[in-house]
Amino acid sequence: MNTTMVRMSAGHHRHPYRCRGIVGNIDIDPGATLASAAAGNRAAWESLVSTYAGLVWSVARSFRLSEADAADVFQCTWLRLVEHLDDIRDGGRLGGWLAMTARREALMLLRRTRSSVVTDTIDDAVDTLLPEVDSRLLENEEIDALRLAFGGLSMACQRLLRVAFADPPPTYAEISAALDMPIGSIGPSRARCLVQLRGLMPDPAND
Amino acid sequence: MNDESAATALTALFATVDPVPTATMTAAYDAFEWRDIDASLASLTFETAAGVSLAHTRGEAPRLLTFTGENITIDLEVANEGGTVRLLGQLDPPRAADVRAEWAGGSVLIRSDTRGRFQMVDLSTGRMRVSVQLDDARVATEWFHS
Numbered sequence: 405m406n407t408t409m410v411r412m413s414a415g416h417h418r419h420p421y422r423c424r425g426i427v428g429n430i431d432i433d434p435g436a437t438l439a440s441a442a443a444g445n446r447a448a449w450e451s452l453v454s455t456y457a458g459l460v461w462s463v464a465r466s467f468r469l470s471e472a473d474a475a476d477v478f479q480c481t482w483l484r485l486v487e488h489l490d491d492i493r494d495g496g497r498l499g500g501w502l503a504m505t506a507r508r509e510a511l512m513l514l515r516r517t518r519s520s521v522v523t524d525t526i527d528d529a530v531d532t533l534l535p536e537v538d539s540r541l542l543e544n545e546e547i548d549a550l551r552l553a554f555g556g557l558s559m560a561c562q563r564l565l566r567v568a569f570a571d572p573p574p575t576y577a578e579i580s581a582a583l584d585m586p587i588g589s590i591g592p593s594r595a596r597c598l599v600q601l602r603g604l605m606p607d608p609a610n611d
Numbered sequence: 612m613n614d615e616s617a618a619t620a621l622t623a624l625f626a627t628v629d630p631v632p633t634a635t636m637t638a639a640y641d642a643f644e645w646r647d648i649d650a651s652l653a654s655l656t657f658e659t660a661a662g663v664s665l666a667h668t669r670g671e672a673p674r675l676l677t678f679t680g681e682n683i684t685i686d687l688e689v690a691n692e693g694g695t696v697r698l699l700g701q702l703d704p705p706r707a708a709d710v711r712a713e714w715a716g717g718s719v720l721i722r723s724d725t726r727g728r729f730q731m732v733d734l735s736t737g738r739m740r741v742s743v744q745l746d747d748a749r750v751a752t753e754w755f756h757s
Contacts, residue, residue, distance in 0.1 A: 441643070449643040457639065461631045475635045480738070482642040483754050487652055516756060537628045550624050569621035598617050605612065 435495025462570035463506035503582035553604035561597035650751035653680030680750040696734040696757040702727030714739040
């Protein structure tokens with residue numbers, strides 16, 4: 405039995421719960437791939453990175469880090485995995501371990517770079533986790549409308565949705581590790597954030 | 612827009628406007644080359660807060676890091692001085708040994724004295740690790756930031 409499986413509350417029967425290694429929303433067998441990487445197989449390592457890159461990057465970005473700082477956190481997380489390749493036996497725990505490690509590295513970076521005289525003047529209401537993108541580069545008007553709406557969400561919602569809808573979508577255990585949220589609160593919080601998001605979308609785009 | 616289409620749309624949004632940069636992915640693939648299969652890991656077990664210097668006139672206050680490994684403890688005082696790093700180290704139990712500091716751009720190899728002490732100056736800032744050659748084993752600290 406996959407030890408990361410969590411009992412879903414009744415209200416989420418419509419949203420498919422993704423459980424690593426069982427529903428198979430990722431292509432690899434994490435345990436076997438981990439073992440192969442630990443044995444020195446670089447191709448196995450690369451497939452680990454490819455598989456969990458979306459999750460790790462989403463965690464780094466959820467801290468409102470610049471691209472350079474997020475890249476530093478990203479790299480540190482993978483270096484940590486290299487250091488611990490022999491220690492992680494349960495492939496099912498790898499995603500959660502990576503999420504937790506990325507979170508820890510982000511917090512350490514913030515401690516390192518924060519000056520003593522910072523006054524946090526970031527206005528939550530106007531900040532967005534998403535980088536500025538030339539709208540003309542976005543082919544899809546719906547995606548652009550979504551981007552604008554996303555930027556109108558509370559920062560807490562942006563962080564939750566940014567991680568929850570990384571590619572491929574993480575498990576509840578991984579989201580919990582990334583955001584230090586109790587697993588049971590993820591579903592309800594995500595639902596509330598999606599309601600907020602819909603409210604910010606222009607009407608004709610709603611189905 | 613129901614939950615499922617929102618999920619698909621958000622995943623597509625993030626992949627489109629905020630993908631992992633290619634160079635960042637490449638660096639992560641290459642992280643594998645830093646694997647030191649012959650060395651056991653000395654984990655960071657103690658660290659003084661990296662505070663802003665109150666009394667120092669030059670640079671920040673040095674940080675004290677303790678790494679605990681198999682049969683050895685490595686204490687490091689890490690000081691950022693004018694854009695380069697000075698490391699003062701202490702091995703416990705004290706002994707003379709080959710000590711290497713490694714970072715992305717290079718490495719430095721020196722020998723600790725019989726009391727286990729060593730110093731390295733003008734090191735690059737950023738991510739680094741220190742490894743020690745014991746009799747028939749090597750111990751490497753986890754990566755840390757100077």
